[in-house]
Amino acid sequence: MTAGDKQAPLLDRRDERVKHESGIGGTIRAFFDRVRAGDLGSLPVVVGLAIIWTVFQTLNPIFLSPNNLVNLLFDCSTVGVIALGIVCILMVGEIDLSVGSVSGFASALVGVLWVNNGWPVVPAILAAIAVGGAIGFLYAVLFNRFGMPSFVSTLAGLLAVLGLQLYILGSTGSINLPYGSPVVNFGQMLVMPDFVSYGLAALAGIVTFAAGYRTARRREAAGLSSRSLGGLLFQAVVITAVLEAVVFYLNQDRGVPWMFGLFVGLVVAMNYALKRTKWGRSMTAVGGNREAARRAGINVRFIYTSAFMLCSMLAAAGGVLAAARLASASQQAGTGDVNLNAIAAAVIGGTSLFGGRGSAYSALLGIIVIQSIASGLTLLDLSSSLRYMITGGVLAIAVIVDSLARRSRVSHGRA
Amino acid sequence: MSDIADEPAPMREPVLSLRGISKHFGAVSALTDIDLDVHAGEVVALVGDNGAGKSTLVKILAGAHQPSSGTIAFQGRQVTLPDPSAALRLGIATVFQDLALCENLDVVANIFLGRELSPVRLDEVSMEIRAWTLLNELSARIPSVREPVASLSGGQRQTVAIARSLLLEPQVILLDEPTAALGVAQTAEVLNLIERVRDRGLGVVMISHNMEDVRAVADRIVVLRLGRNNGIFTPDASNQELVSAITGASDNSVSRRAGRRSAVAGRNPEAHP
Numbered sequence: 001m002t003a004g005d006k007q008a009p010l011l012d013r014r015d016e017r018v019k020h021e022s023g024i025g026g027t028i029r030a031f032f033d034r035v036r037a038g039d040l041g042s043l044p045v046v047v048g049l050a051i052i053w054t055v056f057q058t059l060n061p062i063f064l065s066p067n068n069l070v071n072l073l074f075d076c077s078t079v080g081v082i083a084l085g086i087v088c089i090l091m092v093g094e095i096d097l098s099v100g101s102v103s104g105f106a107s108a109l110v111g112v113l114w115v116n117n118g119w120p121v122v123p124a125i126l127a128a129i130a131v132g133g134a135i136g137f138l139y140a141v142l143f144n145r146f147g148m149p150s151f152v153s154t155l156a157g158l159l160a161v162l163g164l165q166l167y168i169l170g171s172t173g174s175i176n177l178p179y180g181s182p183v184v185n186f187g188q189m190l191v192m193p194d195f196v197s198y199g200l201a202a203l204a205g206i207v208t209f210a211a212g213y214r215t216a217r218r219r220e221a222a223g224l225s226s227r228s229l230g231g232l233l234f235q236a237v238v239i240t241a242v243l244e245a246v247v248f249y250l251n252q253d254r255g256v257p258w259m260f261g262l263f264v265g266l267v268v269a270m271n272y273a274l275k276r277t278k279w280g281r282s283m284t285a286v287g288g289n290r291e292a293a294r295r296a297g298i299n300v301r302f303i304y305t306s307a308f309m310l311c312s313m314l315a316a317a318g319g320v321l322a323a324a325r326l327a328s329a330s331q332q333a334g335t336g337d338v339n340l341n342a343i344a345a346a347v348i349g350g351t352s353l354f355g356g357r358g359s360a361y362s363a364l365l366g367i368i369v370i371q372s373i374a375s376g377l378t379l380l381d382l383s384s385s386l387r388y389m390i391t392g393g394v395l396a397i398a399v400i401v402d403s404l405a406r407r408s409r410v411s412h413g414r415a
Numbered sequence: 416m417s418d419i420a421d422e423p424a425p426m427r428e429p430v431l432s433l434r435g436i437s438k439h440f441g442a443v444s445a446l447t448d449i450d451l452d453v454h455a456g457e458v459v460a461l462v463g464d465n466g467a468g469k470s471t472l473v474k475i476l477a478g479a480h481q482p483s484s485g486t487i488a489f490q491g492r493q494v495t496l497p498d499p500s501a502a503l504r505l506g507i508a509t510v511f512q513d514l515a516l517c518e519n520l521d522v523v524a525n526i527f528l529g530r531e532l533s534p535v536r537l538d539e540v541s542m543e544i545r546a547w548t549l550l551n552e553l554s555a556r557i558p559s560v561r562e563p564v565a566s567l568s569g570g571q572r573q574t575v576a577i578a579r580s581l582l583l584e585p586q587v588i589l590l591d592e593p594t595a596a597l598g599v600a601q602t603a604e605v606l607n608l609i610e611r612v613r614d615r616g617l618g619v620v621m622i623s624h625n626m627e628d629v630r631a632v633a634d635r636i637v638v639l640r641l642g643r644n645n646g647i648f649t650p651d652a653s654n655q656e657l658v659s660a661i662t663g664a665s666d667n668s669v670s671r672r673a674g675r676r677s678a679v680a681g682r683n684p685e686a687h688p
Contacts, residue, residue: 011544011547012543012559012560215540219543223544224540224543277534277535277536278531278534278537279534281520281524281528281537284520285517285524288517288518288519288520289515289516289518291515292515292516292517293517295511296515296528296530297529298528356517409565412566
């Protein structure tokens, strides 16, 4: 957008009818235009989080203490991984209501295989995740071959898998995982050494800059508009500074949990898969217009199958993490609000219930909101009755925002 | 692209040639003994009333239906089109009436949908360059290829759909009702686009109900009636001739009006508007 303007117009800037914002003021104006047109991105969740944190911090000063935030990150990771699976299934415009049951069943399976039957722990975990995949495959077959709506098949699965969980746990009803085992340590205590967490925070900025710089150079060489070096540097510096500040604050207490690191790693991997691979493009296309995707030669059935299986496998993985966090596999695992929290996290984070629109980061942002509410209400010593009502209210607000934004996008031609 | 744009001799072999194509659906004969030739650099308009068999014929050419009998020759060779991808591989691209675009994806993603470059690490820069090159060759006016298709007008969407069909460098492109549901300016835009596609040396088959549009761009007008060939016309054929070929009736409101006009205008048989 620099020297090229004067001589030949850039390849993507030849249409003089279109206004192209440039500079920092232009970027800000473009941002407000986008928001007004209903392209909210992660704005509602950031605003919501700011409000929630302010309210809870004024009600209880412990809320934002490093110790509580580290606990918050431990708790986020389990349901967050499940919410990541929900993002997958929502992308193709379907739903899985049985993720809670699948996660509970997976935790029970690990308990039975590892503690009761003496399997080594890693095969037990892999078996639990594989069984999750098999459940997802079953949903996909019901959906692809029999046209069974995912809403119904997974509702049936919710009950059936819960039954399986109770069955394999037997009369004891609960299996304690041994304290001091690596799995329980991972779920309860293990945190990154300081240099690792600082290093990873810096790496995020470096990778963002390197990838952005490489793209900018290629676009420039090809005669397309490209981002300026200053803008890229600014972005990278801001990202690094914010992350380092967060890490510094958390390191005042125990530090960043490895389990949260695993969750963020999964989110980053999923984001890459959804945004930068043909598979992810196909997922978005199927969620947006199934018939168009089919005619473009996309194997629609395979895409649905992969979405259902990934969702159930991530639910199973989340269940294993939850078992590690609680050091037990019980009849209560995966019941109650797990299901709804996972779905709410994905939707609050900005993944649309209507398919074809969303991002892996919505699982991360959404689960932080949900867990902040849960943690704040627990600190206030409120009963779970109030917690359920408030979480339900937040979910309702999130869906209303999603629907209104969608309507605004349609009227602004951005649907 | 320049290699296929070479000016061909006036009387040359058709790129696509149908002989005696019939299609039965049970007891119904949708098409009977259809002949159709399409030359490179030529726009053939396929007109006919509802149920005349236009869509069936296009679906056969797109590989979606199999003919019950008859032969299809592509560039002089006899071919079969068992499925849509076979037609695409040969070089017959189809733009259906409902366009089949994903409104939540941007223009580049739609043009390359199902044919993305480097599947595990999408090459967005190369795809964007190719998209702009295609659109510029068509002199298309698309504000930004990074906006979702939902933000485009009907004519621009048609442009994107046509650009997508040109991605595989086809020899023949089939357009099903490309101007239906478009405004005046957008229709003109799409008709210009069709001319530019023809000027690239492609054979264009265009289905339309609108005689004005057909006359504006077509080099030949093929009329189907009740699943049979019912005449081939040039664009300067009168409305009356076309309508009577389409409807099969010489007595209808168009011919009556033409008759009144010619009576008023003295003995002028031309009912040209």
